Amino acid sequence: MEYVLTTQNLSKAYRKFQALDNCTMHVPRGAIYGFVGKNGAGKTTLIRLICGLQSPTAGSYSIYGIDYKEKSISKSRRRMGAVVETPAIYMDMTAAENLKQQYLLLGLPSYEGIDDLLSLVGLANTGKKKARNFSLGMKQRLGIAIALAGDPDLLVLDEPVNGLDPQGIIEIRELILKLNRERQITVLISSHILDELSRLATHYGFIDKGKMVKEMSAAELEAACRKCMRVEVSSTAALSRVLDSMGVEYKILSDTAADIYAKLNISELTHALDESACELRAITEHDESLESYFMGLVGGGERE
């Protein structure tokens, strides 16, 4: 598999705080790589490093196979665009003026394409409105337009839907999918909004306390997210006795609900519960969410 971005044991310490600890990551070409982690897990630190805003304290990374210490890394960086934390835009300029600045910075020969870029991100009608008067969603989209100005092959987005309203979240999601499908842009997107990420990502990297816990494809994740039966009973105490006697893995959710990670004969279960004077009220098939998988992975929840 060809990787556009790889990190090898990348570490970053701020004085005594180890923000990134031997983090190894592989972003395949053409992927939407969901970079998942809690707040403070090290997602933004890694993005700051690969964008050249900060230098690693140990380890290395390469973009398009070029190590960050090589001089030609600046050429590789020209092939990437990024929005790190908040969009980097001049607040006293219009959307078009901000893009002109980026075009000059990139040394592009003309301003052709600015209108197309503004249309692509849905800012074609902003006219003379200054960026400071934009909504958060508009600023975010302008940030993405600036990141796209150099026609990059790799787009790095750090928490792009943070603080957006539902409409804004949908717009950004559709834009990312469009860029990936129509322009074959590889996207590295960090987020702690897992449900949103699960609608986009083709690959995942799970980070916790600065360490990469696991990398996997969406297909692998789907396989790993086990299906379960969610049951509602009159007493989970009685249910757990029955399930223990059957040697089945389960998770108690409340006094009356539990997830069972096995295919059980419903008649047998009903009979056993009946003998324990426990009423079975409902059974539904349930997929383990990305969220619960992540929590299981980083130790946020223990299965019994």
Add this chain to the structure above:
Amino acid sequence: MKNLLSATFARLFKGKLFWIGMLAMGGFGAVATIARARDAYILQDMGYDTPDGLLFIGLTYFLITAAVFDSLFIGAEHADGTWRNKLIVGQGKVQIYLTYLTVTTAATLLMHLAYIGVVLGLSAPLLNPFLTPTKMNVVFFFCSLATVVAMNALMVTLCMLIQSRAVIAVSAMLLAIGLMMGGMTIYQTLSAPEFLESAIVSIDGMPMPSPDPVPNPKYLTGAKRTFFQFLHDFLPGGQALTIGMTGELPESVWRLPVFSALLTLLSTLGGAWGFRRRDLK
């Protein structure tokens, strides 16, 4: 770096800040010249009818101009986070530093020239010609350019190394006022007369005016005077006073551009090194 320069100059000329600075310095020149012409009219034959001493007086306040301009121009980059766009596309931190030094140097020089241009333009019809030798004005003009470059280099170092726009604005203003006050204090200390002409001395227990000049205890001598003179020549606050308020060309005038160049070099080396090592957010 060519692209960086081109983008940054475009931002400079597109924004209002630079033009407000030009207007402010040009306006200051106009007010100063018109006030001199009014004095010449009211106080006839009192020596106020020439632009002497007017041409470089703007330089003594120029630290404030540089502090305000640099803190707002560079502070916006910190506040809006737009350094990131530059670094992400592969520009180096040292290149970015040198670009901002170049652009702000050009801007502050143009503001300084706006003041001088307005003074020269208005004094021609309103006042009599200069009495001071042309050579002195020319030499001081080139010295003033070097001083402006040094003032700006110092401000750029400060503004590039601090990441908060509010802290930059306060720090730059404090540095400007500190350098101006320091320059004034050193200038006054060095200007103290060696002897006091009308000192009161005690003769037979009675306070009497001294018949002879008395050595001034506040007059600096030896190594102390050399050190104060060095500070006066080295720091931009002192240089501005020498150029703006001295009526004659000092023998050691060559020290001014040399020290300006040294200050520019040292602050740029330190600033670029610090900015390169700095973790940007």
